[in-house]
Amino acid sequence: MAVAERAVAALPVRRERSPWGDAFYQLTRNRVAVVSGILIIVLVLLALLADVISPYTYYETRVIDNYMRPGSKYLLGADTLGRDILSRTIYGIRVSLSVAVMAATVSLIIGIIYGLTSGYFGGRVDEVMMRLVDFLYGLPVIIVVILLQVYFKALGRRAAATGLSALLIKADLAMGGLLFIFIAIGALNWIGMARIARGQTLSYKEKDFVMAARAVGVGPIGIIFRHLLPNILGPCVVQETLQIPGYILLEAFLSFIGLGVNPPTPSWGIMIQEGYQAIRSYPHVLLGPALALTLTVLAFNFLGDGLRDAFDPVMRGT
Secondary structure, three states: OHHHHHHHHHOOOOOOOOHHHHHHHHHHOOHHHHHHHHHHHHHHHHHHOHHHHOOOOOOOOOHHHOOOOOOOOOOOOEOOOOOEHHHHHHHHHHHHHHHHHHHHHHHHHHHHHHHHHHHHHOHHHHHHHHHHHHHHHOOOHHHHHHHHHHHHHHHHOOOOOOHHHHHHHHHHHHOOOHHHHHHHHHOOOOHHHHHHHHHHHHHHOOOHHHHHHHHOOOOHHHHHHHHHHHHHHHHHHHHHHHHHHHHHHHHHHHHHOOOOOOOOOOOHHHHHHHHHOOOOOOOHHHHHHHHHHHHHHHHHHHHHHHHHHHHOHHHHOO
């Protein structure tokens, strides 16, 4: 008996991974998701170090070099104003990633708080809150965003603005037109997250650990933020990651139609709009921004798919 006990004691102790640790382990086994994550990290580093690694500034013009083809002076060529396409593409990463991060953060925070409140309290509160979401779902999001941008652009041209309007205009100008894009995109994109958070809350609020918390006198705020939020956060983050490519494409579309960032702030949408007019004679003008936009959207799509599979118990085999 003692020999058997010593043999059992000698066996290596297997450490159990936490749910988050297990999800990360599953994510690392997805090669496409890992490569996509590395690409996103590279894009973040390029955005942060754009001032250091860019050969030229994004606004530096040399009309004599307009439409210069790729070569030793300009690796990706120059645009219609003689600006270095490579430098403008690198600086454009800042715009796309800023929109992605801010829109996703606003959508995640507002949607989770709204969905948690609606799902936990239920009854009349849930009915009223979700009818508002249903009404917002009926609005054409792209048209509403375009109308908001038209209004904000008109607001920015007002010379006699005072009070809050003047502060918003000044902040938007300082950010190159990004502030109003953040507001316009974040105005409606939280409603999908609110529904997901509500559904997750409804599935957890009657669990034993929530009932036990109520029994020992924990209030609604404590239950929502200490017990429910940690359990629903994973699926919500995964879903929001899948929405990021849509935010990037929406910003590029707004910039393409002239309702995005303010020139000369570089945006891939503006660069594509400027380049497609000369695509037959100078196709290189489109190469940098189009390739960057495509790779970034694909990277976030593949990473989002990998996160979804990693957090899915069925895919994990548990």
